[in-house]
Amino acid sequence: MKQLDPDWLTKGLIDFEYKKYQLLGYLNSVRNDFNDRKLYPPLSELYGHYQTLISIKNNKQNLKQSFPKEITAADNDKAEFLYRELIADDKLMQEIEDILSFAIPAFENGLREGRAIYEDVEQSLKIEPIGLEPLYTDAGYILLNQPPDKEMHVYQYDITIFHHANEKFRGIHTKKIDSFKESVSNTVNSMKLGLIKKYPELPNPATYLIQTQIRYPEKETVMPVAQLALVRYLSTKTV
Numbered sequence: 456m457k458q459l460d461p462d463w464l465t466k467g468l469i470d471f472e473y474k475k476y477q478l479l480g481y482l483n484s485v486r487n488d489f490n491d492r493k494l495y496p497p498l499s500e501l502y503g504h505y506q507t508l509i510s511i512k513n514n515k516q517n518l519k520q521s522f523p524k525e526i527t528a529a530d531n532d533k534a535e536f537l538y539r540e541l542i543a544d545d546k547l548m549q550e551i552e553d554i555l556s557f558a559i560p561a562f563e564n565g566l567r568e569g570r571a572i573y574e575d576v577e578q579s580l581k582i583e584p585i586g587l588e589p590l591y592t593d594a595g596y597i598l599l600n601q602p603p604d605k606e607m608h609v610y611q612y613d614i615t616i617f618h619h620a621n622e623k624f625r626g627i628h629t630k631k632i633d634s635f636k637e638s639v640s641n642t643v644n645s646m647k648l649g650l651i652k653k654y655p656e657l658p659n660p661a662t663y664l665i666q667t668q669i670r671y672p673e674k675e676t677v678m679p680v681a682q683l684a685l686v687r688y689l690s691t692k693t694v
Contacts (some may be wrong), residue, residue: 457484471553493675498569505562576680579668582688585643592689595661601670609633627682
């Protein structure tokens, strides 16, 4: 995927047509990923760029501070530089306003497209426990499967809880550790038993089968959505 510099708005030539060309090239790259049903990292990057533009629009001081300053004079005795802020340029400010007016709706369109794919993936997910669920579910295994493929990809997961502004949040970390082929003699339950023998540090692991009804790219789409879906699923169990 083509990258867009976090400071693309104020970096380099400040010209509406140039920035429009730069932005459209990036958004076209994102759209190509979305057409391939690849959500991440494009969706999270889109959101980050969008939030930056909204912040700049709502707080012009952010824009003022983000601009470079050009040297206008020097005091050799004090070794101090006096700067003229480029932000004082009315023509430059108008260019920025024009770019923002074009870019914000363009990012919103991209976000809508990405969220629609996200919702489709989320709705296609099915989560079910394998065997009895233990009381402790903040660590365990995910068996990921996309029918009709019989391949099961095994991820170890760990959920961490952190606090911010008197609120509690859950984060999840996953690592792919194994894969199995499901068969009559190798069911998901036997896979769980095999994991317990292979990884004795989790003697009674929470283990979940996550399946999709529609096939999507695993790394870029299924796993990011599945991780958040599992966190929500487990959160309802602890309320």
